[in-house]
Amino acid sequence: MAEFSAHTVKSFDEDIAQLRAVITRMGGLCESQIADAVDALVSRNVEAAAVVVENDKRLDALEAEAEALAVRIIALRAPLADDLREIVAALKIAGVMERIGDYAKNIAKRASVVALSQPVGPAVIIPEMARAVISIIRDTLDAFVDRDAAKANAILSRDQQVDEFYNSLFRSLLTFMMENPHYITPSTHLLFVAKNLERIGDHATSVAEMIYFTATGQRPAERPKNDFTATIYAPQ
Amino acid sequence: MNPNPAPNPAIGHNIVPKMTARDVNVFYGQKQAIKNVSIDVSSEHVTAFIGPSGCGKSTFLRCLNRMNDTVDGARVEGRIELDSQDIYAPAMDVVQLRARVGMVFQKPNPFPKSIYENVAYGPRIHGLARAKADMDNIVESALRRAGLWDEVKDRLAESGTAMSGGQQQRLCIARAIAVDPEVILMDEPCSALDPIATARIEELIDELRGRYAIVIVTHNMQQAARVSQKTAFFHLGTLVEYDDTSAIFTNPKATRTKDYITGRYG
Numbered sequence: 001m002a003e004f005s006a007h008t009v010k011s012f013d014e015d016i017a018q019l020r021a022v023i024t025r026m027g028g029l030c031e032s033q034i035a036d037a038v039d040a041l042v043s044r045n046v047e048a049a050a051v052v053v054e055n056d057k058r059l060d061a062l063e064a065e066a067e068a069l070a071v072r073i074i075a076l077r078a079p080l081a082d083d084l085r086e087i088v089a090a091l092k093i094a095g096v097m098e099r100i101g102d103y104a105k106n107i108a109k110r111a112s113v114v115a116l117s118q119p120v121g122p123a124v125i126i127p128e129m130a131r132a133v134i135s136i137i138r139d140t141l142d143a144f145v146d147r148d149a150a151k152a153n154a155i156l157s158r159d160q161q162v163d164e165f166y167n168s169l170f171r172s173l174l175t176f177m178m179e180n181p182h183y184i185t186p187s188t189h190l191l192f193v194a195k196n197l198e199r200i201g202d203h204a205t206s207v208a209e210m211i212y213f214t215a216t217g218q219r220p221a222e223r224p225k226n227d228f229t230a231t232i233y234a235p236q
Numbered sequence: 237m238n239p240n241p242a243p244n245p246a247i248g249h250n251i252v253p254k255m256t257a258r259d260v261n262v263f264y265g266q267k268q269a270i271k272n273v274s275i276d277v278s279s280e281h282v283t284a285f286i287g288p289s290g291c292g293k294s295t296f297l298r299c300l301n302r303m304n305d306t307v308d309g310a311r312v313e314g315r316i317e318l319d320s321q322d323i324y325a326p327a328m329d330v331v332q333l334r335a336r337v338g339m340v341f342q343k344p345n346p347f348p349k350s351i352y353e354n355v356a357y358g359p360r361i362h363g364l365a366r367a368k369a370d371m372d373n374i375v376e377s378a379l380r381r382a383g384l385w386d387e388v389k390d391r392l393a394e395s396g397t398a399m400s401g402g403q404q405q406r407l408c409i410a411r412a413i414a415v416d417p418e419v420i421l422m423d424e425p426c427s428a429l430d431p432i433a434t435a436r437i438e439e440l441i442d443e444l445r446g447r448y449a450i451v452i453v454t455h456n457m458q459q460a461a462r463v464s465q466k467t468a469f470f471h472l473g474t475l476v477e478y479d480d481t482s483a484i485f486t487n488p489k490a491t492r493t494k495d496y497i498t499g500r501y502g
Binding site for chain 2: 005006007008009012077078079080081082083084085217
């Protein structure tokens with residue numbers, strides 16, 4: 001864990017602490033947005049889905065706040081070394097978190113359409129997949145709060161697990177659609193929900209990479225990927 | 237031959253250093269100001285010396301052209317070479333050395349003479365010009381290289397001390413380069429200048445790079461980051477870290493360097 005002693009100028013530390021607090025809040029909000037979106041999807045709760053869509057604005061506002069803070073720190077403090085890496089990473093992480101929020105919002109929007117049709121069998125994997133994604137975000141935030149390169153590094157391989165969920169769901173939904181053509185609408189939406197979760201996993205992992213870089217000044221080794229859906233072909 | 241092969245290859249293995257310092261210790265009376273500093277300086281790069289006040293960076297800079305000789309009680313140990321020649325050897329002509337290793341100080345210090353005479357003084361005492369026309373050429377070329385010619389060409393007879401601070405400092409740089417040195421040492425050359433004059437000097441340093449080995453002592457971290465390619469961090473008389481400037485300012489190896497450049501020191 002990186003040792004951080006105080007700056008001679010105290011307000012510099014306060015600025016950084018404030019920026020880090022915004023990022024942490026964004027991360028927490030991302031977790032709850034994904035959980036709530038998937039809950040709304042599974043429980044077919046259109047009202048709850050609407051709340052998720054509405055809450056996304058909070059993430060957008062936090063991103064703007066993080067950006068303004070980071071720009072201010074760069075302009076006023078001219079940060080260097082680990083400070084510089086931290087501010088630049090915070091700026092990027094805020095952008096990624098906002099993006100993650102958009103995926104969660106998109107899942108919530110699809111929940112209201114999916115609620116119109118009969119349940120689709122393979123969808124039972126989605127809450128599992130969401131839990132895997134949320135745990136990656138939670139551990140990434142822990143690594144961020146502790147500035148812990150080892151924790152961040154341990155997260156990098158976990159995206160494969162999400163990719164495996166996605167591969168499996170992709171195959172079962174394809175098969176399901178072939179057997180039940182009148183389920184194509186909800187199945188396609190669920191496919192996009194799965195794709196969104198897969199993207200979130202990927203983004204969360206890239207945040208872990210940024211945290212690793214901030215803490216060490218080195219880029220982590222190339223991380224393994226396991227999403228093969230781009231080459232899956234289902235014979236007629 | 238150098239008795240101690242480079243322990244400090246931060247300038248790159250394939251680059252021949254212009255100046256080489258090995259195990260340099262400097263004492264002011266009983267007090268040791270520099271402890272075992274070894275460093276190579278090349279003509280390819282601008283080298284910045286940074287560190288808190290009293291860390292020894294200016295003391296060390298002044299060793300490179302024996303300016304410490306004039307300080308009572310100052311004693312320099314170790315070996316400093318210019319093109320593999322020991323500059324502290326008894327046979328070394330100090331006046332000649334200071335022509336080869338020029339210096340620009342914190343406060344602009346033009347002679348109370350005309351702009352022309354300020355630049356012509358060095359070449360004259362070193363016998364670099366035979367005729368008036370030769371001297372005119374030397375003065376013009378030095379003022380051009382210092383980025384001052386267009387501003388002063390019509391008032392060369394005016395006093396150097398009547399110019400603005402930034403112009404005076406560029407005049408001092410012109411004076412230093414008029415004797416065609418190989419190394420230019422700059423001791424906080426911009427600390428008394430406004431941002432525009434500072435930017436001009438920084439631009440000038442960039443233009444002079446490659447032609448001269450330039451070593452600059454600065455308290456301005458951003459300036460060191462902007463003008464230099466190699467940075468040496470001094471602390472309590474020791475050389476803590478010497479590396480590419482980009483590495484020092486984005487990912488320093490030593491905690492002391494990091495604490496200093498990020499504003500956590502003292």
